[in-house]
Amino acid sequence: MTPPEESRGLVDLIAKRLRGRWSIMEVCGGQTHSIVKYGIDRMLPAGIELLHGPGCPVCVTPLATIDRAYAIAEKPGVIFCSFGDMLRVPGSRGTLLSLKARGCDVRLVYSPLDALKLAVGHPDRQVVFFAIGFETTAPANAMAVWMARRQRLSNFSLLVSQVLVPPMLPAILQSPGNRVQAFLGPGHVCMVMGTTEYEAVAMRCKVPIVITGFEPADLLAAILRAVTQLEEGCAVVENGYGRVVGPCGNPSGRALIAEVFERCDRPWRGLGVIPRSGLRLRAEYRDHDAERRFDVQTVERGEPPECISGLILRGLKKPVDCAAFGTTCRPESPLGATMVSVEGACAAYYAHGRHRENKAAV
Ligand code: SF4
Secondary structure (H helix, E strand, O other): OOOOOHHHHHHHHHHHHHOOOOEEEEHHHHHHHHHOOOOHHHEEEEEEEEEEOOOOEEEEEHHHHHHHHHHHOOOOEEEEEEEEEHHHHOOEEOOOOHHHOOOOOEEOOOOOOOOOHHHHOOOOOOEEEEEEEOOHHHHHHHHHHHHHHOOOOOOOEEEEEEEOOHHHHHHHHHOOOOOOOOOEEHHHHHHHHOHHHHHHHHHHOOOOOEEEEOOOHHHHHHHHHHHHHHHHOOOOEEEEEOOOOOOOOOOOHHHHHHHHEEEEEEEEEOEEEEEEEEEEHHHHHHHHHHHHHOOOOOOOOOOOOOOHHHHHOOOOHHHHOOOOOOOOOOEEEEOHHHHHHHOOOHHHHHHOOOHHHHHHHO
């Protein structure tokens, strides 16, 4: 798809500003989709490479967590609720959808509050919601648990796999083979949490961070700002999405998150355990923690050997570098999470026809 005409002026400005060669990572999966959809990565001067980051919550949920979800969902009497994409991500024993086909009560919901309603309507069943996501999903998940506690619902719990963006950025920069020199920050996450935490990361890691949105003009304007910082040797946070993001985020959402959750170390697919990069339920709410309620033992297994999604999530490879892309791995038969999720880089490349170019080149 062709980007709007005004974007071309921004590309010209980027070309004028550019002296060196720079690699910039867009953090958010929604941004990756816009970049691929409009061919923004191909409009840029040759000195700039865009790297796709781990900004898709389904993609970064590790295999072991999916296996735990599977083990809980197959227990008798459980109604296991999840967003749709998560049902299709392969764990080491299969997908949650395959469990549904086997007769287990696995349900697609659009909000944790839908799952809460199921708990109210089925007091004789245990209802579990798979609470994955970045800071954007945390307020709704916190609200569901807060309401469950208030209503004394003893049959509602969360399997929590919430992750946080700011601690992930230094982990990317410190990972072996890192090529990232600047970040395009996630606008919707910052809408909830504000920009303050990113300032500490930019200062400590000496990395430019430009918060931005999803439209071609937003992305190109952010790339222009990032290139300008890189050329001038600056490393600060710039808010290029001021119509949506304020420095303090959404105070009510943040307060709700702080009331229900506390920080914890969390494993990420492709990145391993990142200190203080996740949320877990506070002690007062742990009665609603599915991992405590159900004693599930899972065996840690590796990713399918042909799947390089871990390297893609760190910006070290692109979907077209994977031999399975568009051949044995397609949206209808995905091998890895980055092909399943609508926000995954492999799904974006496939949706916008890059698998056909790949085949044509072979
Ligand atoms: S194309 Fe499929 S197999 Fe290859 S990295 Fe992406 S999800 Fe994994």
